[in-house]
Amino acid sequence: MKVYLSGLLLIVLLGCNTSEHTEKKVTITDGAKSYEVYKPSEMSSLMKGMYAYNEQIKAEIVDGNELSNEFPEEFLKIHSAELSETKLRNETFQHYSGKFIDAQRQVFMSDSELSVKDRYNNAINMCLSCHKTECTGPIPKIKKLLIK
Ligand code: HEC
Numbered sequence: 001m002k003v004y005l006s007g008l009l010l011i012v013l014l015g016c017n018t019s020e021h022t023e024k025k026v027t028i029t030d031g032a033k034s035y036e037v038y039k040p041s042e043m044s045s046l047m048k049g050m051y052a053y054n055e056q057i058k059a060e061i062v063d064g065n066e067l068s069n070e071f072p073e074e075f076l077k078i079h080s081a082e083l084s085e086t087k088l089r090n091e092t093f094q095h096y097s098g099k100f101i102d103a104q105r106q107v108f109m110s111d112s113e114l115s116v117k118d119r120y121n122n123a124i125n126m127c128l129s130c131h132k133t134e135c136t137g138p139i140p141k142i143k144k145l146l147i148k
Pocket of ligand 1 (some may be wrong): 016040041042043044045047048050051054080082083084088093094096097098123124126127128130131135138141142
């Protein structure tokens with residue numbers, strides 16, 4: 001029971017907000033049985049990808065290595081990816097997604113006056129700025145990406 005509860009808690013922390021968290025359900029049927037599983041939105045999958053990508057960049061910066069990648073054009077999907085039903089692509093979202101993309105691009109601009117660590121932290125702070133407005137659940141997780 002304890003294990004079950006902490007598993008539940010984890011889901012609550014990772015999603016935006018439980019009461020609003022109504023991702024699409026899909027039903028998988030195998031002969032006699034059928035299962036209802038949650039299908040993450042395109043945006044949710046993109047966000048997980050952005051998280052993993054930045055985790056990798058953080059490791060390279062902390063190790064003092066050159067960044068091995070360029071700005072991933074895939075991130076531009078933030079402007080078009082389909083959101084969970086309860087989330088709106090409103091003005092606040094548009095504002096922060098633009099700012100975030102600019103900041104993430106800066107990370108890969110080596111001719112900048114700011115250090116790569118500062119540029120990276122600026123990008124992560126833009127993730128946080130947007131999340132503070134409407135999707136607070138993942139904030140503790142995103143904070144772990146910051147380089148101290
Ligand atoms: C412009 C606003 C905005 C920005 C910028 C943003 N996010 Fe998100 N994020 C959202 C929204 C909205 C959702 C919920 C998506 C949905 O449910 O369809 C989300 C969901 C998430 C999730 C939960 C995914 C899941 O379903 O488990 C994580 C983790 C996440 N974001 C991390 C990040 C990281 C890391 C960054 C920066 C690299 C970032 N976000 C930048 C708005 C933003």
